[in-house]
Amino acid sequence: MNVSEAIQSRRSTRYLDPTHKLTDDELRKLLSASMLAPSSFNMQNRHVVAVVDQEVKDKLKAAAWNQDHVGTASAVLVFAGRLKAHRATDRFLRDAAKEAREMFEAMIPDFYEGKLELQREEACRTVGLAAMGVMLTARELGYDSCPMIGFDPVQVSEILGLDEDHPPLMMMPIGKATAEPHPRLGLLNMEEVVSLDHFENRAFTGEIEN
Template sequence: MSTSTQIGASSPLFTDVVRERRSVRHYDPSVRLTHEQIKELLQEAALAPSSSNVQPWRFLVIETEELKAKLLPIAFNQSQVTEAAAVIAVLGDTEGYKKADEVYGEAARRGFMPEDRAQSFAERTISMYGALPKEILHKIIHTDGGIVSQQLMLVARAHGYDTVPMGGYDAVKLKEAFGISDRYIPIMLIALGKAAEPGHPTTRLPIDDITFFNEMPAND
């Protein structure tokens, strides 16, 4: 029988969220999230920064047993696809910049900037992004999509849920199977739910080995 886990009201320390996040690959299949719970997580994730505040990310939530089974072979039969409460396909919208009027218009309505400046920003953004070469636009979208994906995973952990980012899937088959047009770029899949087994601990390179102040080391 499916159960729904209420999003917690308490706020853990950010350092605990960062340290306790794990890539979880085995989920409790009885745990389900309501649409409102998922939207709350996504709403917090979408507070992430993006280039020119265009917010080009889009989220396809795959949650039914039938559709998760459809996704399973596309994601190379990774068990978390069918065990997790949902799989979030993070997509990049190559026409997302066309919502600049909406983005800056809302900023003006909230008093964050004068209306004339909002209109100027929107016009400049639409013109600039519309003229970008495809490879540059896609690079920006991939960067923004990566930022919002990481934020979603941290938000989920803060609310007591577990995730794993998945780059192992066939993007072409994903688009074909779920009717995703060429307007959208698949960024990654993120399984979301409650761990049946904790993610295993991992190590990181020493910070002194990966941090350089002011200049890169010679002969590297």
């Protein structure tokens, strides 16, 4: 499966085989995809908890308004941010060349320190990119997924032992689909969501190429 095929065939899938298990290699491949995602200054300001234990999945399901796919998934990935990641340059720049490390260390505090909204935004950006990589890799492996925000973050933090610096930003059941996804709810046309050179210039028109 090439990248375009993975993008086009990815759908939020809510019917999953509860008996299906991922192999360790498959889970490792999905998690690697999350780790290879880009992040500002290479901060890697995210942490993924991969849940395969049925008891924990059931608790997460209860914290997610009983959405079925959380309980039937082969694995539920919970993507947390790492809000104060910028302080740990010794961690995420440990392999950088001396000049690059010094340059980044001089820039990072001004950029992020004390800016709570930016720290959270940055974590959302990083988690979003990581999540997309995982969903496309799932397609390559023959699996389906569903990105989710329909959960209580306080309960999820309690269940997984996440601290304040690691808020859960996205939950993602992954598994073997047992049914076709619903028809798409409908995609906006290109001129509604894309501009050329200036916001007002809607030069690209028509439906997306599918």
